[in-house]
Amino acid sequence: MTSHHTGEMPAIRYNFAYLDEQTKRMIRRAILKAIAIPGYQVPFAAREMPMPYGWGTGGVQVTAAVLGPHDVLKVIDQGADDTTNAVAIRGFFEKTAGVATTTATAEATIIQTRHRIPETPLGEEQILVYQVPIPEPLRFLEPRETETRQLHALEEYGLMHVKLYEDIARHGHIATTYAYPVEVAGRYVMDPSPIPKFDNPKMDDCPALQLFGAGREKRIYAIPPHTRVRSLDFEDHPFAVQRFAKPCALCAASGVYLDEVILDDRGGRMFVCSDTDYCAGRQAQGHRGEMAAPAAGQALDVMPGLDPGIHGVPPVLPAQGVDGRDKPGHDGVSDRVGGAGGMP
């Protein structure tokens, strides 16, 4: 790698998209089974990937197995294309598969995501690949794997409602705001990975294929196109998504998921789209939020490409989302303890 003869050095040769063909076939079989049984967690022989667990190894393996040379790949982390995690995974596939990449949701054929579903509606030609830290929705109440498997097999999901009951008892409402459990195709209860519950309705009847990969836990599951996905709730506490008081401060979009951004150490803050591509697109169309620079001439330094700085209001310090999600980066063990379940 450090040779001066870069031209002559035999480059390290990867199979297309890193994984060997036999492994990809194994993963594709798991994916097909997952599609055949919507919401069911299919075990697969997850491979070691050249990145640590918690950095999306499950999603990366699924993407590698479905990726073709003509695909156009987009990778987002909490809605942003420019975080370390997203940049690393995009770079990985540029290098190992030589595929085209994009930040534009509409141009992508495969979108690998951590913790968000893009705001731009997905189409039939697209595949959304989720990185999943903990695939088992019942884990927080029933740690025994043998038992949770039984519960799924026998469709015993009372326990899932115990968790929601506890939420209401403690907080007066269902306080679970992300990794909010859903019932898929009227049968399996599924953890949608730590997306905000705001995104749950997008999974329902979605024209795109949705694939979920959990590397550490070696599980793949799927929602085929146009599948009924219902968020669990109580009759007297129906499921509802988060609402935001104001539109995006940069692009004035409403009805989208916003992140809080700390502007200074004196309490200055603003709420902006978590989906950076969506926000940039709207700004390019001339939409202006209250914190955006004037529309004329020297508008915001909006970069529709790979470069960082899409939210070009310096200096911006990303704060945690309004629902208290963990910060962009990786899904480490900490997610298990304080995170997704909201239960001890």
Added chain:
Amino acid sequence: MTTQTATDDAPLLVAEGLGKNYGARIGCRDVSLEVFPGEVLAVVGESGSGKSTLLGLLSTELAAGAGRVSYRMRDGELRDLAGLGPAERRLLMRTDWGFVRQNPADGLRMAVSAGGNVGERLMAVGWRHYGNIREEATDWLGRVEIAADRIDDDPRAFSGGMRQRLQIARNLVTKPRLVFMDEPTGGLDVSVQARLLDLIRSLVAEMGLAVIIVTHDLAVARLLSHRMVVMRHGRVIETGLTDQVLDDPREPYTQLLVSSVLAA
């Protein structure tokens, strides 16, 4: 407790030739018995005599090495439990049966509130209205003498006696017909025990529950049960009406047990 006798002449549960070994060791051997609706059957014997093993076999939580257990389903049909599918068996266990364990951590969800513990079975059978679940849980907490304002506390904040009462509420909320109890008063102070036994006795009478209760405490058996079986080395060596067995034991071993020589 001889004032009440079994109310029905068809047995609720029938065990025939039950046996189980743990490797070379006998867990229990060749046990046949019947339990009638509304009847409390005590299983007594010293430590290691096979009481818990028998209870596990009767409730199908342990796989039998020999024999079989049949149960009269709500439709009146007596079914061999080994012939039930897993879904049917689990449904039976969480609706028609109850389990009160000696160790509350085995019978409760310790990190879930008292209300959630009681509500779990309701949610498991399809209740989806929070207000109704809470109302029913509140009612049941009251019936086991737990103050309504403890509904959102989890059992880790409860005393031993309260935990056992919570287990009872959690089980009885679906109005089961048969409850299995393994040393439900074990490890409790004498005064706490007495209160718990009183509560169990009144609920059993009120709901017409059949109970199979394992205890090595003959006083518990006398207070609660109509009939009892005495176990030794994995076998039932004597069986009869509780007062008869305790006042006039036939077997020499039972005589020793009753005279407290063998008090476990």
